[in-house]
Amino acid sequence: MKELSRIAGEVRASTTLAVDSLAKQMQAEGLDVIGFGTGEPDFDTPDNIKAAAIKAINDGKTKYTPAAGLVDLRKAIATRLKIDLNTDYDFSQITVASGAKHSVFIALMAILNHGDEVILPAPYWVSYYEMIRMAGGNPLIIEAGEEQHFKITPEQLEKAIGSKTKAIILNNPSNPTGMLYSRSELEDIAEVCRKYDLYVISDEIYYSLVYDDREFVSFASLSDDAFERTIIINGVSKSYAMTGWRIGYAAANQQISKIMANYLSHSTGAPGTMNQFAAIEALSGPQDGVEAMRKVFEVRRNYIVKRINEIPGVSCIVPDGAFYVMMNIKQLIGKTLGGRLIENDDDFAVAFLEAGHVAVVPCSGFGAPGFVRWTYAASMENIREGLNRLEKFLQA
Ligand SMILES: Cc1ncc(COP(=O)(O)O)c(C=O)c1O
Known part of the structure; x- marks a missing residue:
């Protein structure tokens, strides 16, 4: 048979999902495995949001909508962005897609030609x-290593840019690192983007989850120039515990939004x-649930960071x-741990899963060898037990 698509053939399976599926297989075999792999809130979607979907079904809202999403939803998004991020988008500049992940993909399709380079800060x-x-x-x-708090500098960015560089993807706050760029750090990066005319895909899906009273600054809110060249990526998955509903969106200039639509x-x-x-309903209804979840995450973060730094052999920054x-x-x-020689983070994740029955994600796949990622979107009970198991695993 004829050759299949070379581009498609080169797509690798997600490392996050690989660990998760091994953990699920062990769980199916009856083993007591605790998963810290996939990043989704352990809370249920709030009742008012569920009720809005049920009402829509009962009211017969079961037909096609415009491809870029319901006008009322796009208006609700523009209003929420204005309140939370201080940006001024018309609803026509918003495109809704099937999750923030899908929005990133469509944004890339809208701006890239074959061979264009996109700057990707690692860990990514x-x-x-x-x-x-x-x-x-x-x-x-x-x-961007741990010593620079996993954040790139404007000097690094400027040095990397070549004639084929078209865009940069910034994820702020970041998965997998949890790091947040300050306003002045973003301004310095924005200046380089202006100088070299780069598009900025700014994935801000975690913007409502920021701790220690830190300020979140949207890249698009920095200046008129940044507003024009930025495609904000966002969605309801993380802030409203709606990962399975598959609603993400992008906010961009009119030209990009039209192509995406x-x-x-x-x-x-x-x-x-x-x-x-x-x-x-999520974006226009009561917002107190978002803050309640944020507070719970902050308590868990403080606990997990303290415990990790008390355990000999491992460490983390906040x-x-x-x-x-x-x-x-x-x-x-x-x-040698759990009977396995640990040569890298992949070995560690497998050994910890097989011998410690805890699933964490090796970070080589994120461009950060020597690290594993825990998510604290897990119950406090599971976090405590997971860390107890880590202690035991390292002592064995
Ligand atoms: C940085 C980042 N962007 C986007 C997504 C995907 O969000 P969605 O579920 O809305 O597709 C994730 C999910 O893990 C993420 O970590």
Whole structure:
């Protein structure tokens, strides 16, 4: 038979899902495995949001909507962004898609030509790398190590830019690192983007999960220039515990938004109509649930960071946002744990899962070898037990 698509053939399976599926397989075999793999809130979707979807179904809102999403939803998004991020978008600049992940993909399809480079600060969310490739682009990795708090500097950015560089993807606060850029750090990066005319895909899906009273600053709110060149990516998955509803969105200039809407209209169309009604309620209804969840995450973050730093052999720096922590395991390289020689973070994750019955994500796939990622979007009971198991696993 004829050759299949080379671009598609090069897409790698998600490392996050690989650990998760091994953990699920062990659980199915009856083993007591605790998962810290996938990043989704352990809370249920709030009742008022569920009720809005049920009402939509009962009212017969079960037909197609415009490809870019219901006008009322796009207006609700523009209003929420104005309140929370201080940006001024018309609803026509908003495109709704089937999750923030889908929005990133469509944004890349809208701006890239074959061979264009996209700057990707490492550690990065693994899907960005694959999506850049799927859209015909080439990821250009800039390393941001733990010593620089996993954040790139404007000097690094400027040095990396070449004639084919078209865009940068910034994820703030970040998955997997939990780091948050300050206003002045973002301003310095924005100045380089202006100088070299780069588009900025700013994935701000964790913006409501920021701790220690830190200020979240949206890239698009920095200046008129930043507003024009930024595509904000956002969604309801993380802030409203709605991962399964598949509603994400992008906010961009009119030209980009139009291309994204056209792209959606000929591929997926809009996400489920009743889910869009649920998202209107999430964004326009009471917001106290968002703050309540944020507070719970902050308590868990404080606990997990303290415990990790008390355990000999591992350490972590304090994440400012999202619900992830990067545990440094470099001191364990060369040791034998759970009967396995630990040569890298993949070995550690497998050994810890098989012998300690805890699933964490190795970070080599995120461009950060020597680290594993825990999520604290898990119950306090599970976090406590997971860390007890880590202690035991390292002592054995
Ligand atoms: C940085 C980042 N962007 C986007 C997403 C995906 O969000 P959604 O569920 O809305 O597709 C995730 C989920 O893990 C994420 O970590």
